[in-house]
Amino acid sequence: MTASLKPMPAAPLSDMPATAQTTPRFSATFDPHTISEIQRAAATGIYDIRGGGAKRKLPHFDDLLFLGASISRYPLEGYREKCGTDVVLGARFAKKPIHLKIPITIAGMSFGALSGPAKEALGRGATIVGTSTTTGDGGMTPEERGHSQTLIYQYLPSRYGMNPDDLRKADAIEIVIGQGAKPGGGGMLLGQKISPRVARMRNLPEGIDQRSACRHPDWTGPDDLEIKIEELREITDWEKPIYVKVGASRPYYDTALAVKSGADVVVLDGMQGGTAATQEVFIENVGLPILAAIRPAVQALQDLGMHRKVQLIVSGGIRTGADVAKALALGADAVAIGTAALIALGDNDPRLEAEYAKLGTTAGAYDDWHEGRDPAGITTQDPELAARLDPLKAGRRLANYLSVLALETQTIARACGKSHVHNLEPEDLVALTVEAAAMARVPLAGTNWIPGSAGF
Amino acid sequence: MPVVDLAMVPLRSLNADLHKLPQNTNETHWTIRNPGGKHALAVGLDAPVTVEIEGHVGYYCGGMNKEATIVVTGNAGVGVGENMMSGEIRIKGDASQAAGATGRGGLLVIEGDASARCGISMKGIDIVVKGSIGPMSAFMAQEGNLVVLGDAGEALGDSIYEARLFVRGAVRSLGADCVEKPMEAADRAALAGVIARAGLSDDVSPDEFKLYGSARTLYHFHVDNASAY
């Protein structure tokens, strides 16, 4: 400022409205949700627990695009030219590998977190389209075994309901080290959902707030894991594929160690992955988005000469066939879905809006799955609520949705000229953001720049 | 009666043969020589046979056992009898960590000492240790009885649910939510029963034990328990 400027004439006051005021301004830091969380914490003295996955915006498959065909790459005709979607899981060591018609599986969700009819519906839907379902942190139910043609049996730190008969009935075994929503955290099931049946299956008192262990009780570290896998193989006479599931945190090393320990399949779950009940602070702040985890995991497999020999299943925020196609193009062999499967069954249905309103939420945002009052009858143990879900109809909806995912994946694969969805590759992709380009190790759209790779 | 020398026969074929045994098999007594500390020995058995192992075993011997009786004349590695459902496993020597982990039934007897995390996450099994047990034993123990004739290490029964812990000797310290409890008639009867099944009725009397179990203060998430989470 120089001193030579003349003062401006004062504006005529009479032009100003009498109550001059700015619009209310919310802080970006102390936004309304954050403020409500502080108020909630102050009122209750305990952390917030909820279901679902990370809700914050994260780099994701949306930040990638396929290039499609061009003069040098020719596409395949829809419907007439074949585009395979089948996948074989577990051929490394298991005598009886898993054959799936589509590369989209149903992720592990416990009976306890979900109602009996919901588990049955998952089994029915998956079986119609020729894919697998997975048990969860509460053991195997006869409904589930009965309705799932291919059932993966989870071996979790809690070992609730674990027994050798179910192990022998399973088609594969999934050793759960961690989950994307909470790498390093154990399960929770609040008292409302510990019904007499759930309590019996888990050897727990009814109605308590249950915390499951976060570490396996009888092994620590990769050397022990190798022996644990040997034991499970011996018990099941080397028939069943053994999966190892990890939350996305150190995907290169976790994948390498799982392979070294003798896994047939690695399951990698990103932080958008759902949970039935976890502390909000955990869900939102621990782990990697799946986009950042796939390439390091694939790199580990390639470095060990095991890509496509040990299969990689990825999960965490898979919604569409585009997501499936992108995950496969980055090197995964299959994907798993949790949240989207529940939505297909009927979770967060707008037709239930009045009931969501009563619970202080709205359709599309309902995530208090731990409370057991799900109006859709899915994440509950209340017999009346659970009876609302028709397992036949819900199973059909899931089958429809899975078919759409497969068709969409094929649509993209054909556009890229691939006769099998597994032929999609990173070269088919570009990124819309610098972050996604770095994480997915594909070029920023319109450039040949892959941040972090040599040559820049 | 079969005698299997693990210096000659692969573990895989022994376990496979044991798995093929029908309920009414005539081959009810198996002797295993030269176990050589091998892991996953005699796991997943599902028939009322006796397997006597002459020597030391590695990890997870007798894992997920149903109905069989397994006797190890030497020491046992990590997780002996893990998740066993029924039957009996008897270790004449010492046992490493996590003995009887997550066991849901049957009887595990360790005639020597057991290391850390004995009976971790137990879900109905009965475990008898003639010697002492290491730290963090019966962590998150849910159901069943742990009977220790010697002493217990630090943090016994941390975050315990409804399992009963009977200790004759000293307890170095109790874990979160684990307390000494008065022994009621039902507890005493259960203890006497386990002692009898372990064949120790002539050695000890239930009166020599103290009972530890859950104070049940952590059964519900509550602000006043914040320091325990």
Ligand SMILES: Cc1cc2nc3c(=O)[nH]c(=O)nc-3n(C[C@H](O)[C@H](O)[C@H](O)COP(=O)(O)O)c2cc1C
């Ligand atoms: C209701 C619910 C229950 C779950 N229970 C388990 C479980 O018992 N064990 C497990 O490994 N993962 C569990 N998960 C995580 C899923 O297996 C999977 O990793 C996740 O849902 C994938 O991400 P997505 O929900 O975005 O598809 C659960 C998820 C949900 C939504």
